[in-house]
Amino acid sequence: METIDIAKGLPHRYPFVMVDRITEALYMKRSKGYKNISYNEPWTVGHFPDEPIYPGVLMIETMAQVGGFIFYNGESGAAHKFYLSAVNQIKFLQPVVPGDTFAVEAELVESFHTFHQIKCTASVGDKVVASGMLTLSYSD
Structure with missing residues (x-):
């Protein structure tokens, strides 16, 4: 999925788009993408100032935005407008710094009506730098 398609799957716009590329979006299953820091x-x-570190809250937002592509149906071009509803068991394991590629894999774990729990794992290279569960809700 090219960068131009990100606008079709996200309700966010500059300066709050935290995804540079989506590499996989399987509707109601999983998504993968990354942000170049x-x-x-x-x-x-x-x-x-002297040692910039990608803020944890922005790591969570990047994971949520990549995870939101689980609700993107590329065949119809339809995307649900989603909201971050809960953050659970997030662990920051390693600092992320400018020059890193922050890669996120998200998998749908459980759904209840419009609430969907996703498991997110973020890595830089072959090292996991953050992981945890997010709950996203969406509306049509």
Whole structure:
């Protein structure tokens, strides 16, 4: 999925799009994508000036946005507008810094009406840097 298609699957727009590319989107199953972490992003000024580290809250947002592509039906081009409803058991295992590619794999674990629990694993290279469960809800 090219960058231009990301706008079809996300309700977010600049400056809050936290995904550079979606590499897999299997409707109601799983999704994969990544964000290239850059020195040119606003958070590098204050988190932290001499040693920028990608903020944990933005890691969660990136995982949620990649996970949201689980609800993207590429065949019809339809996407549900989703919301982050809960954050559970998130672990930050390694710092993520400018120059890294923050890769996310998300898998649908359980659904109840419009609430969907997804398991997310984020890595840089072959190292897992963050993992946990997110609950997303969506509306039509």
